[in-house]
Amino acid sequence: MTLHAPIAPRPAFEEVPPPGDYALVRRTIEFISREYRSQPSLCEVAEGVGAPEAELEAALRRWAGLSPKAFLQAVTLDHARRLLAEGLPLLDAAIEVGLSGPSRLHDLFVKHEAMSPGAHKAKGEGLALRYGFADGPFGRTLAVWTERGLAGLAFSDEERGGDAHALADMLGRWPKAQAERDDAGAADHVARVFSPARWRGDQPLRIVLIGTDFEVRVWQRLLDIPLGCADTYSSVARDIGAPQASRAVGAAVGRNPLSFVVPCHRVVGKSGALTGYHWGLTRKRAMLGWEFGLRHPD
DNA sequence: TCGCGCAAAGCAC
DNA sequence: GTGCTTTGCGCGA
Numbered sequence: 109m110t111l112h113a114p115i116a117p118r119p120a121f122e123e124v125p126p127p128g129d130y131a132l133v134r135r136t137i138e139f140i141s142r143e144y145r146s147q148p149s150l151c152e153v154a155e156g157v158g159a160p161e162a163e164l165e166a167a168l169r170r171w172a173g174l175s176p177k178a179f180l181q182a183v184t185l186d187h188a189r190r191l192l193a194e195g196l197p198l199l200d201a202a203i204e205v206g207l208s209g210p211s212r213l214h215d216l217f218v219k220h221e222a223m224s225p226g227a228h229k230a231k232g233e234g235l236a237l238r239y240g241f242a243d244g245p246f247g248r249t250l251a252v253w254t255e256r257g258l259a260g261l262a263f264s265d266e267e268r269g270g271d272a273h274a275l276a277d278m279l280g281r282w283p284k285a286q287a288e289r290d291d292a293g294a295a296d297h298v299a300r301v302f303s304p305a306r307w308r309g310d311q312p313l314r315i316v317l318i319g320t321d322f323e324v325r326v327w328q329r330l331l332d333i334p335l336g337c338a339d340t341y342s343s344v345a346r347d348i349g350a351p352q353a354s355r356a357v358g359a360a361v362g363r364n365p366l367s368f369v370v371p372c373h374r375v376v377g378k379s380g381a382l383t384g385y386h387w388g389l390t391r392k393r394a395m396l397g398w399e400f401g402l403r404h405p406d
Numbered sequence: 407t408c409g410c411g412c413a414a415a416g417c418a419c
Numbered sequence: 420g421t422g423c424t425t426t427g428c429g430c431g432a
Binding site: 340341342345353354355356357358359360361362363372375376377378379382383384385386389392 | 408409410411412413
């Protein structure tokens with residue numbers, strides 16, 4: 109396993125993967141989740157999602173860098189189980205002592221700071237936020253940031269209330285903060301987060317974790333789960349020193365404001381079941397499949 | 407009270 | 420035996 113080696117971006121990943129393909133990807137994952145028992149062929153999947161076989165194949169290659177067969181594997185139920193069986197790579201000493209630096213195990217190279225409990229209790233009073241919407245590889249994306257870094261990333265789905273719901277869900281966490289709309293800024297943040305070519309240790313992504321002490325401890329632990337890997341709620345609970353608190357960990361993971369950047373999609377049940385995802389299980393599968401494509405270009 | 411859990415126990419193939 | 424559901428326990432907000 110070469111988990112710590114830099115991931116060589118495929119040509120298609122020099123920039124953000126094409127947002128337009130996500131709609132088809134999403135239908136494909138939904139179809140597979142429904143029909144996986146019957147092991148559908150590519151032809152049947154194409155028919156099920158209403159796209160020509162060639163177009164489906166081209167879209168999967170553009171979006172995930174995977175052949176249809178590899179993509180189907182990466183989003184089936186057993187995928188998470190396989191990831192768990194592989195186990196996490198051991199931390200090497202250089203990383204363990206470098207805790208103050210960017211979180212190097214996470215390929216996004218995130219540099220995080222936590223907001224003080226006092227500031228959190230004030231429900232964002234005095235906090236100046238900017239926010240906006242932009243298209244991304246997992247659909248329409250909401251970004252929220254402060255001058256210190258990215259504070260929120262979420263998704264807007266038409267069938268779940270669209271932009272208004274996504275925004276209320278996010279800004280409701282800091283009801284007393286001021287928020288100013290800036291779609292151009294959001295487009296920059298979204299492009300930065302979802303372009304693997306820009307995940308560089310010398311230019312870490314700055315993020316701000318705003319939450320309770322327990323939540324921030326959970327989120328920081330999630331940053332140590334490497335790209336394309338998976339870990340369990342109970343093991344996260346053990347690692348933050350609260351071995352009985354796996355359910356509380358689940359709740360904290362579910363309150364993660366920074367979807368994808370704080371990789372809550374890499375936490376699954378001990379059995380390998382995906383259990384849940386704030387922005388829909390389909391999207392969790394999509395993220396795991398996309399990451400699989402980054403690690404195993406074919 | 408609730409929730410993106412867990413493990414044991416019960417049940418059905 | 421495997422796989423699924425139910426039950427009781429557990430935690431922090």
